[in-house]
Amino acid sequence: MRRSFGSESIHIPLTVRGHSKSHEFLLAAVGKLYMAGCLPKVSNLYPPVQYPVSRGTASLSSLVTWNHGDTLENLQDMDTSKLEGFTISVDHNFTICLDQNQDRMLAGHKIKGKIYLPLSYLLTITWNLFCNKLRKKFTETSVMFQNLHVHQNIEIPEKGDLNLCTFLQRDSGIFEIVIDGETLILSGRILLPEDKEEEFNKSVTVSSENAFNLTASEVYNEMENRGYQYQDHFKGILNAQVSEQGCISKVQWRNNWCSFIDSLIQVVLFIDGESSQDIYLPLDVRQITINPCLHVEPQDIEVVYQKMTSIVKGEGVEILGLTSYPADIFQNNDNNVKLTSLNFLSNSSPRLKVLEQFVEVTLEIVCENTFSIYNKKSAIIELKEDYPFEPLSQHVMKRLKEFPGFRYFESTVSLDNTTRMLSSASSIGLLITPIDTLDKCVGLVDSSSFILARSIGKQTPKISDGLVVVIEQQFDNEKLLLLRKAVSVEEKAPVVFLAGDEHNWPQQLKSELNISSGYTKRVYVVIKKKAPIDGRTLIQQLSKELRADKLRVAASPGTDMGACGWKTATRATSIRWPGTDPSSTSQISGGGVRSEARISTVGVRS
Numbered sequence: 001m002r003r004s005f006g007s008e009s010i011h012i013p014l015t016v017r018g019h020s021k022s023h024e025f026l027l028a029a030v031g032k033l034y035m036a037g038c039l040p041k042v043s044n045l046y047p048p049v050q051y052p053v054s055r056g057t058a059s060l061s062s063l064v065t066w067n068h069g070d071t072l073e074n075l076q077d078m079d080t081s082k083l084e085g086f087t088i089s090v091d092h093n094f095t096i097c098l099d100q101n102q103d104r105m106l107a108g109h110k111i112k113g114k115i116y117l118p119l120s121y122l123l124t125i126t127w128n129l130f131c132n133k134l135r136k137k138f139t140e141t142s143v144m145f146q147n148l149h150v151h152q153n154i155e156i157p158e159k160g161d162l163n164l165c166t167f168l169q170r171d172s173g174i175f176e177i178v179i180d181g182e183t184l185i186l187s188g189r190i191l192l193p194e195d196k197e198e199e200f201n202k203s204v205t206v207s208s209e210n211a212f213n214l215t216a217s218e219v220y221n222e223m224e225n226r227g228y229q230y231q232d233h234f235k236g237i238l239n240a241q242v243s244e245q246g247c248i249s250k251v252q253w254r255n256n257w258c259s260f261i262d263s264l265i266q267v268v269l270f271i272d273g274e275s276s277q278d279i280y281l282p283l284d285v286r287q288i289t290i291n292p293c294l295h296v297e298p299q300d301i302e303v304v305y306q307k308m309t310s311i312v313k314g315e316g317v318e319i320l321g322l323t324s325y326p327a328d329i330f331q332n333n334d335n336n337v338k339l340t341s342l343n344f345l346s347n348s349s350p351r352l353k354v355l356e357q358f359v360e361v362t363l364e365i366v367c368e369n370t371f372s373i374y375n376k377k378s379a380i381i382e383l384k385e386d387y388p389f390e391p392l393s394q395h396v397m398k399r400l401k402e403f404p405g406f407r408y409f410e411s412t413v414s415l416d417n418t419t420r421m422l423s424s425a426s427s428i429g430l431l432i433t434p435i436d437t438l439d440k441c442v443g444l445v446d447s448s449s450f451i452l453a454r455s456i457g458k459q460t461p462k463i464s465d466g467l468v469v470v471i472e473q474q475f476d477n478e479k480l481l482l483l484r485k486a487v488s489v490e491e492k493a494p495v496v497f498l499a500g501d502e503h504n505w506p507q508q509l510k511s512e513l514n515i516s517s518g519y520t521k522r523v524y525v526v527i528k529k530k531a532p533i534d535g536r537t538l539i540q541q542l543s544k545e546l547r548a549d550k551l552r553v554a555a556s557p558g559t560d561m562g563a564c565g566w567k568t569a570t571r572a573t574s575i576r577w578p579g580t581d582p583s584s585t586s587q588i589s590g591g592g593v594r595s596e597a598r599i600s601t602v603g604v605r606s
Helices: 022-035 101-108 119-133 216-226 257-272 355-370 393-400 435-444 505-515 535-543
Strands: 089-096 143-150 162-169 174-179 183-191 212-215 237-243 246-251 280-290 301-306 311-314 317-326 377-383 408-413 426-434 450-456 467-474 478-485 495-498 523-527 551-555 573-576 595-599
Touching (some): 119 174, 119 280, 216 257, 257 311, 377 393, 426 435, 435 450, 495 505, 505 523, 535 551
Parallel strands (some): 426 450, 523 551
Antiparallel strands (some): 162 174, 212 237, 237 246, 280 317, 301 311, 311 317, 450 478
């Protein structure tokens, strides 16, 4: 019965066979229910109390006493195993330094010239900590990881230390790993498997029909062409038999769980990036089961990856539901700017030739402005109403494949069912509706959401109060308008001028950003004559500021933007950041129609 409820459920038994004090076990279970978030009516366990109580009623405070029998030199000497029944959060600090012998092997996990912290290393650290708290041996304890999510891929400095901390709830197994005490890089859950033998009885097969064989050198030459530069311990794949269904490979066992698990992950990344030739990194893993007892003798291990079911299985390790994403899109989640093209589109009639282009531009705007909001999934919903033209769902789904890091789900529903399908972990990112039902849709979205309204004919429809047009396009028999709720911005805003020879502007900018902490606050940066540094470096530096979403950058006419070859025309150009409201960007200098650029990790497009 426990298996039928899934991994999200918490199982609390109320009875156990052979227990010497069943009533104490039951009361302890009631306490666990309370710790799990339930509110049991404990008053039903005893007769009703008539208030006020008599003067002879005993006080409960005398029944609770402290045990001062143990003498501890410091808090680290405390035996936490005596605190059974409580949800204890254990934190463990550890430092990674490539100069240390135990961390030197990590230098072999190199991608595009940089050393990245492998996911397998974080898993082994958590596994070791979990076993220590349970007073079990690391090499003899089977564990199961669930719902893993990589929030950031961290670069290891060649010189210096990397300070990390693991927070682990011993009862629930939920853990988080943070860097420098504030930046979350990995979260998930670790627990003991209920039936470790049954977990590894599943059969995973891949057909060898039309397969081709690769040697170890061929595998890693192919991966090096994409940007992987694995060395030493992280070159564990000995050969691979690749087919349309997946891959069968031999992996070398080096008596190191970090390198072995990473080799299994490499098999998935190798297959996932085969068609695009991009660098892929792990993003989510539904489940990893590890049984160290199956590694009795050192030997080469057969690993099977079944692509359809997303199962990777080797002797002692099984990975379910590993999803990856192209690393070039985020590049360690820094706000690095990659200038692939610079195109200017006017907000009114951008002269897009086909409907697919308008959908692409719309999704770029939606993704840039809703990607990191509350870390929620963004719903893309198209209302199922009477409308003479084809739905946009097929175009949306086709283009969304270009944004693999965007957490979304798409559906076509009626207006009445729109709010019912949204969970607490999701919000509306884009709502597609006919113009006739626009008034009813305004109440379904907030200021971070977008509405794509479709209107028949060429006449400009009436827009509801409180909405502004982000972009509009007239096609043959249809007009499309991307709308958003207007945000009032304070008129009096600080302005930082860059004339090319100042050196104190970074401090001035930080000071103004610290003051402008409100939602409607903005800080304007005006570049006059010549930028202090080249345009690309300037954008990268500004985008790394703590409150970069408050920034608006404007270049005066004829400004030289440096080595990147940018030079503004006779009209002012303004730039805003992802996560900002396109309807709230103000024009600083007059003299023409505003050109507004959107800066993203993919590129720059206006």
